Amino acid sequence: MGTFKIEGGHQLKGEITPQGAKNEALQILCAVLLTPERVTIHNIPNIVDVNKLIDLLENLGVKIQKLGKGSYSFQADDINLEYLESEQFKKDGRGLRGSIMIVGPLLARFGKGYIPKPGGDKIGRRRLDTHFQGFIKLGANFRYNREEYFYGVEAETLSGTDMLLDEASVTGTANIVMAAVLAKGTTTIYNAACEPYLQQLCKMLNRMGAKISGIASNLLTIEGVDSLGGTDHTMLPDMIEIGSWIGLAAMTKSEITIKNVNWDSLGVIPGVFAKLGITVEKKGDDIFIPEHENGYEIQNYIDGSILTIADAPWPGFTPDLLSIVLTIATQARGEVLIHQKMFESRLFFVDKLIDMGAKIILCDPHRATVIGHDFKSQLKATTMTSPDIRAGISLLIAALSAKGTSTIHNIEQIDRGYEYIDDRLRAIGAKILRVD
Template structure:
């Protein structure tokens, strides 16, 4: 188990460039299975979860070639479908949440797709019903081996249909879209997710020859085609990492420039941090955070009631940023209620913040009230363990702002989502060491 040793209380300065988007990568990489032709993808983050998926594709028979740092070409012209029934696949697929999105492309192109019950973060239950109900609507037969927790769908032919999704699941929408592009006839998906990363997937598929309309809305219409071709695709910067660096700058009272953020794809993120009192300036396609030497003040609602920040489907706030927002609020002036609707275990990391001296009331598994210190009392260094990717980086931000030396164990969780984070933080002045 890896460990970070962090000497907190130092101000940072300089520029930091966000990596390619992890959540986009997991969709885009699975889409290479839809064609036997070569697909080149740029700005791929070098992180554990993405590297696991690339290795899984190689084991499946995809030819992978690294062109340069962050750029790979993929060719799925000789797929080994027997691998899907192997013990190795059942083991490797279980260790990665994103592996569920292999099923849609495999079903579309080869008539069958299998996956073991995926793992990933321990942040609460993530159900797969939306994925498989979508496949069944397209004409697939579903089967589930309870003893091995092994899911499967099979179909001689997928047929387009109308479907109303029970939830606007991003991965569910992506999976169904990848299955529908090669189905016979027209598929209409209502209550579809419309996150920028899903839009990126649809745009890439259209360049490959798919016929998807309504991209960016919650109503997608897909005219099935017989085959798809190759393409080149460049991924967006990771909006969760951008939010992490905004929070880091505010918590450490640092002047920081975040480069090439793709402002038009950030949605509510700048607005939410401004509601916490953080100054965010747009400079071209960069974000500039000035030094908050006098702290930052949380806005109340117009009627004077306490600010509530909650996650919601796009264009609402992504749930992946709530852990970071909660940590940032611990040093703000004022109070805020954080409402995490999606996952019932994501707020449990606040016990670590309480050990550091934060004032947080955990109302229930989904809500926490934060009373900010206004930097009158700094957080105190401590030893802690990272429970998941986003809580892990939130605790890292807390440690960088705290007085003294903190230890964070289980940093493999952070490495799953953040590329070479200690080296990049040292470049802007952080005192962090990987033990």
Template sequence: MASFKIEGGHKLHGSITPQGAKNEALQVICAVLLTSEKVIINNVPDIIDVNKLIFILGELGVKIEKLASNSYSFQADEINIDYLESEDFKRDGSSLRGSIMIVGPLLARFGKGYIPRPGGDKIGRRRLDTHFEGFIRLGAKFRYNREEHFYGVEADQLHGTDMLLDEASVTGTANIVMAAVLAKGTTTIYNAACEPYIQQLSKMLNSMGAKITGVGSNLLKIEGVDKLGGCEHTILPDMIEIGSWIGMAAMTKSELTIKNVSWKDLGQIPNVFRKLGIQLEKKGDDIFIPAQESYEIQNYIDGSVLTVADAPWPGFTPDLLSIVLVVATQAKGTVLIHQKMFESRLFFVDKLIDMGAKVILCDPHRATVIGHDFESQLKATKMTSPDIRAGISLLIAALSATGTSIINNIEQIDRGYENIEARLKSIGAKIERIED
């Protein structure tokens, strides 16, 4: 178990380039299973969760070649389906929630897909019903081994159908789309997620020969095809990491440039940070954040307290609420954070309270933050990272705090952020990785 030692109170400076999007990478890497031809994927983030998925594909028999530091070729022309029923897969698959997305492509191409109950962040219930209900609607038979927590779907041939998803699940939509592209006939998916990740997956599949229309909307139409071919695909910059850097610049009163952010794919993210009083400018495809001695939260036009809540795209992403909460601790004013999706994601606020933040946890989904306006600095402390996003939020808090903080369980941060300490050092952060 490694830890970070962080000396807070130092300003950052310079520019930083975001990594490839983790959530997109997990989807498009699973999509290589849909064809026997070679697929090249660029801007793949070098993080634990993505590397685990690549390892699982290798164990499945996918031929993997690392072309450059963040580029890979994949060729799934000799798949070992028996691996899915092995003890090794039950162990490997259960450690990564993203492994659920191999089921759709395997079901479509090989007629069966299995998965152990996947792991991931401990941020509340994350059910899989949407995935499997979609597969069943396409004609698959579902089975579940309660003793081993092992899920399976099988079908000789999938058939297109109309479906209304019970929730706009991003991974559920991705999984069903990947299954439907090789189904016989036409599938329509209403209440589909329409995040940039899903748009990117759909564009990649279309470049492989799929026929998907409605991309970017919540109504997708998929005409099944007999087979898909190879392609080359480049992953978008990670919007969650971009939001993390914005928050980091504000909390440390730093001037920072975030390079090549793909502005058109950021949705509400710049607007929400501006509502917190953070200045940011569009310079080409970069974000420039000037150094600010303070930032003031906007109230609503009637004077009532601002609420920042998550919502399906194009609403605000839930993955950035933890960062918004931390940034608000040093703002001027008050904000209500409403985390609708996950009932355990706000439980890290006790660590911020220990550091001197004024946060009232109203219930598992809501927290009120009364900002210090930098009149009272956060105090350094020793803490443990409970999940990826809380981990980076605590790291941001530590960078702004007075004194030296220790963050344990930083494997959680490594799951989602590539080479984080070296990149932070490059812009002036005082951070050190300590191996136990």
């Protein structure tokens, strides 16, 4: 188990470039299974979750060639479907939440798709019903082995249909879209997710020959086609990493420039940080965070009541950044209520912040009230364990601002979502050491 040793209390300074988007990568990589032709993808992040998926695709028989840093070509012209029923696949698939998204492409192209119950973050219940209800609507037969937690869908032919998703699931929408593009007839998906990463997937599929309209809305219309071809695709910068660096700069009173952020895809993210009193300046396609020498003050609502920051489906605020917001609020001037609506275990890392001296009231599994210190009382170093990716980066930010040397165990969780994070932070002045 890996460990970070972090000497906190130092100001950072410099430029940092966000990696390619993790959540987009997991969708885009699965889409290469839809065609026997070559697909080239750029700006792929070198992180554990993405590398696990690339390995899984290679085990499936996808021909993979590394072209350069973050650039790969994929060709799925000789898929080994027997691997799907092997013990090795059951082991490989369980280790990655994103593995669920191979099912839609495999079902569409080969008439069957299997997956063991996927792993990933321990952040509460994450249902798969939306995925499989969509496949069943398209005409697939569903089976589930309870003893092995193994799911399967099979169909001789998929047929277009109208469906209303029970939740605006990003991975569920992506999976159903990838199945529907090769179905016979027209499919409409209402209450579809419309995150920038889902938009990227739909645009890529259209370049491959799909016919998807309504992109960026919650009503997608998909006219099925007989086959798809190859394409080139470049992934967006990771908006969650961008939000992480905004929070890091504020919490450590540092002057940081975040390069090439693709402002058009950030939605409300800059505005939410502005509500916390953080100055987020647009400089071309970069974000500049000045040194917050006098701290930052949380806004109240216009009637004077306490601000609430809650997650919501896009274009609402992404749940992946609520842990960051909660952490940086511990040093703000004022109070804020954090409402995590989607996952019931994601706030359970706050006990570690309380151990560091933060003033947080955990109201219930979904809500926490934070009373900021206004930097009058610095967080204190401690030893902690990272429970998931986003809590892990939040604890790392807290440690970088704290007085003394902190230890974070189980940093494999952070590595799942952040590329070379210790090297990149050291480049802007962080005192961080990786210990095996």
